[in-house]
Amino acid sequence: MSATTLSFRQRGTKLLALREASIVVVALVLVIYFSVVNANFLTGPNLQTLSQFIAPSAIIACGEIMLLICGEIDLSVGQIFALAPFIMAFTDHAGLGMFVGFVFAMIVSALVGLINGAITVLLKVPSFVTTLGTLFLINGFTLTVSKGYPINTPGGQTMANIFGAAGYNEFLWAILIVVIMHMVLRHRRWGLHTIAVGGNLTGATEAGINAARIKIGNFMLTSMLGGITGILEAFRIGSTDPLAGGTNIMFLAVASGVIGGTSLAGGSGTIIGGLIGATVLGVLQDGFTLQGINAFTFDMIIGAAILIAMIANIHVGRLNRGGRS
């Protein structure tokens, strides 16, 4: 390894550390707080529950972060979350098996992403509006095909265990996806071009980058991650519910990304930050659930916590960068 490679690593690590250190501190403070006020917080069973709070938002955050970086957002991802496991289940009921069902679910997810992307990029409708439309469309569709009732997730216990029901498996899937997406963002042209498109759309186009391809690709990626998460959760819970996911999981994913340092203005963001953001939100959800706080109070606390975490992140991040930008 040459000296240059080494110093890049050091610098890269340092930059990453600067961006994410503040939010890691927030996460640690929360963990300490909840373990002090509740003896059950740092026990095996609760850590497993905590990991199940974190995993879904962490996976979907990977997609939303890519979209936010290239200047877009997907509000409809929580509805794909609900639709995908139904497609898998119905395909299985039709006798084609779970694997084909999974492939179909992924194809439909990718198609929804393609539609979101094409309407946004080619017809120039802001993605906020496009995906608000598809949000209702997909939700109505899922409710129609399911007649509004949950069904049992098909497949045996072994399959369910592998796909997230057992132990930390869902969390391990989340970590795997986070690692892959981190590599894509930092070490592949796709990630670099995603940043370029969000940072300077005209400039990226002048440099010959196909911005439409990048954006549409990231919409497809986000939808597919939404579909995968919906399927993991359907396996974990054992039931496939037309009302699962929804705007709740979408907001958690977007909030995870933004808390983790991804700019809503586009052009910058980190996947690792998204994982840490999802952890902060997971700790809050899990900690307050343990405390037995009532659901209405809980929403107010989460909302306030998201605001505080974001404000803290933006300003501490600014201090870390020596007051620049």
Add this chain to the structure above:
Amino acid sequence: MSTEALRAADITKNFGNISALSGISLHVNKGEVLGILGDNGAGKSTLMKIITGYHKPSSGQMFINGEAVTLTSVDHARSLGIECVYQDLALVNTLPIYHNMFLNRELRNRFGMLDHGAMRKRAAAALDDIGVQVPSVDDEVAMLSGGQRQAIAIARAVYSNAKILLLDEPLAAMGAREAGLIIDLIQRQQARGDISIIMIMHNYAQTLEIADRIMMMQRGTVTFEGNARDTSVEALLDIVRREYRAMRAAAQ
């Protein structure tokens, strides 16, 4: 007689009902520097963007090394050795200098991963070579001065092995020292003899100093074309004055 590197024949370009170019022809030979002068809105940048494949012309034909080509994209033009420093510089503020210098031409290792180390090293070497000083190639472009940003964009184009280099107002945001470095860099490319340069300029004296040939544009047409050594700042200004008089007369 030197060989022709690029020719654009009878190019027109309309944006809706705005006519940005109404029948422009231009050529540049191998090793030659063509300077383009003209008012704001004359269509200079639009002409550059047609040569880079960014815009499609409404009509007209391009020739590269004597062969007719129809550019389909910026990548297509790049693959033919056409490289451009756009007026807006096409830099991404949120990316470090070395990523900007290799934007859409990234170096990758054998696993297809970005080779950050090699890009940093080569970016630093290129900037060193020109004499542009930056604290570190890891710095985000947002932190640089206007002149530094322009130097980065120019270095990117020059070190891409361009055969035809287009510079849209390359000295616009520069102080005297930086402008000197860039003029020096352009003249070194010129001395190689195998690279053709088209540069859009504002300063008449600077243009006459660097360019081999001058072209003046006004409202989408060519108003003058000739060798730099056969003309002078006075003569060029005379042409501009005559144009204005004619325009005013036509308006009355």
